[in-house]
Amino acid sequence: MKFAKNILETIGNTPLVKINKLTQEIDALVLAKVETFNPGNSVKDRMAVKMIEDAEADGRLKPGGTIIEGTSGNTGMGLALAAIVKGYKLICVISDKQSKEKMDILRAVGAKVVVCPTDVEPTDPRSYYSVSKRLATETENAWYVNQYDNPSNTIAHYEQTAPEIWEQTEGKITHFVVGVGTGGTISGVAKYLKERNPNVKIWGVDTYGSVFKKYHETGIFDENEIYSYITEGIGEDILPKNVDFSLIDGFTKVTDKDAAVYTRKLALEEGIFVGNSAGAAIKGVLQLKEHFKPEDVVVVLFHDSGSRYVGKMFNDDWMRERGFLEEEVTKAIDLIKEHHDKPLVIVRTEELVSHAIERLKKYKISQIPVIDTTGFVGSLDETDLFRSYIEDKNIAEKPIREVMGKPFPIVKANTPVEEVSKLINKDNQAVLVELENGKYHIITKHDVISSIK
Incomplete structure (x- = not known):
């Protein structure tokens, strides 16, 4: 009978799958190493088990011990499977930008699961780097994995991932493209491939807000490049020891939006349901297309499963909130899609200015139309109100008709966005759009800016 003695024996031997539709503009053969076929649904299963086995071998991890690691979720999953099989406890320290699905799966x-803030320096005691180290010193019989600097991370991919790719392509691989986070995958695979063929090109995919690309090109660790980003699993604000820059031929950076959009494209156009870093990786391949020749064999690695991003990249509302959903915005009605179901907030000419101020605060808005029995007759803007209040502290008790400005222009629902944009300027902060049901809604400068792709 053929069976695995435990779930860990099913790690590896993941398939290479040809990418067809998304790479039509590339002459080369593009193959994806789909690591979601691992039991923990990510490439991290490989190095998680290797790091544990090496720590067991040299005594760093003792029977009944507690494994502690800072993780974006995937390494934690691999460690969890190994911990279950081998009888260890596990504490995963994770940043709050990671998807809820990842946290729920780990639990x-x-x-x-210990959740830490994302927007802090690595040396900040609240960072997931610092919290991981602290817990390792405070917890009895604990072992801190430190995947960023642990050499077993790179060795796992040198011993497993790279030989699989070499064998599956019959040694014909010419380019390897992969997102870079801890650096273990790119460095381990690169070392193996270049030992067999020094001409194989290794490309890392980086994200905006990360330091890798500039550091590789200039040797400068530029802290000005570090800022919060959405893409998960790639990019860093530190230089992990596992990133061997000497083995990497170049980096390309992919935006958060492109990473998210192409994650969905992989599912919809290729039938490959993979995660956020895979979207960044395939977009990276497209950005590098001028480096490929017709006879080349390009292998791109897809790290993890799309199931971990159902509440994010695969959720229309989440995508729409960030301006990532590729919806065509051409008319006035398109500008108010996100809030068209909310009633138009108005004030009347004979109400007091204090009433308008209360409404601006309550609904967190900056402009408000003024009406009387005939219709729209004026407008109020928070900037003008503030200026008037500085000049006259008693303004709050005056009727609105005494301080209101000109009424906002009114446009039809099918008015082109270009015409709406021209109506919003320093003298006029909003436009009213007339809907088919006879009601009105407001379009602000924020709405127009949010529509820019």
Whole structure:
């Protein structure tokens, strides 16, 4: 009978799958190493087990011990599977930008999850780097994995991932493209491939807000490049020891939006349901197309499963909130899609200015139309109100008709966005759009800016 003695024996031997539709503009053969076929649904299963086995071998991890690691979720899953099989406890320290699905999955496989803020320096005691190290010193019989600097991370891909790719392509691979986070995958695979063929090109995919690309090109660690980003699993604000820059031929950076959009494209156009870093990786391949020749064999690695991003990249509302959803905005009605169901907030000419101020605060808005029995007759803007209040502290008790400005222009629902944009300027902060049901809605400068792709 053929069976695995435990789930860990099913790690590896993931398939290479040809990318067809998304790479039509590329002459070369593009193959994806789809790591979601691992039992923990990510490439991180490989190095998680390797790091544990090496720590067991040299005594860093003792029977009944507690494994502690800072993780974006995937390494934690691999560690959790190994911990279950081998009888260890696991504490995963994760940043709050990671998807809820990742956190829930880790808890489902027995890990204790500690969530830390994303927008802090690596040296900040609240960062997931610092919290991981602190817990390792405070917890009895604990072992801190430190995947960023742990050499077993790179060795796992040198011993497993790279030989699989070499064998599957019959040694014909010419380019390897992969997102870079801890650096273990790119460095391990690069070392193996270049030992067999020094001409194989290794490209890393980086994200905006990360330091890798500039550091590789200039040797400068530029802290000005570090800022918060959405893409998960790639990019860093530190230089992990596992990133061997000497083995990497170049980096290309992919925006958060492109990473999210192409994650969905992989599912919809290729039938490959993979995660956020895979979207960044395939967009990276497209950005590098001028480096490929017709006879080339390009392998791109897809790290993890789309199931971990159902509440994010695969959720229309989440995508729409960030301006990532590729919806065509051509008419006035398109500008108010996100809030068209909310009633238009108005004030009347005989109400007091204090009433308008209360409404601006309550609904967190900056402009408000003024009406009387004949219709729209004026407008109020928070900037003008503030200026008037500075000049006259008693303004709050005056009727609105005494301080209101000109009424906002009114446009039809099908008015082109270009015409609406021209109506919004320093003298006029909003436009009213007349809907088919006879009601009105407001279009602000924020709405127009949010529509820019």
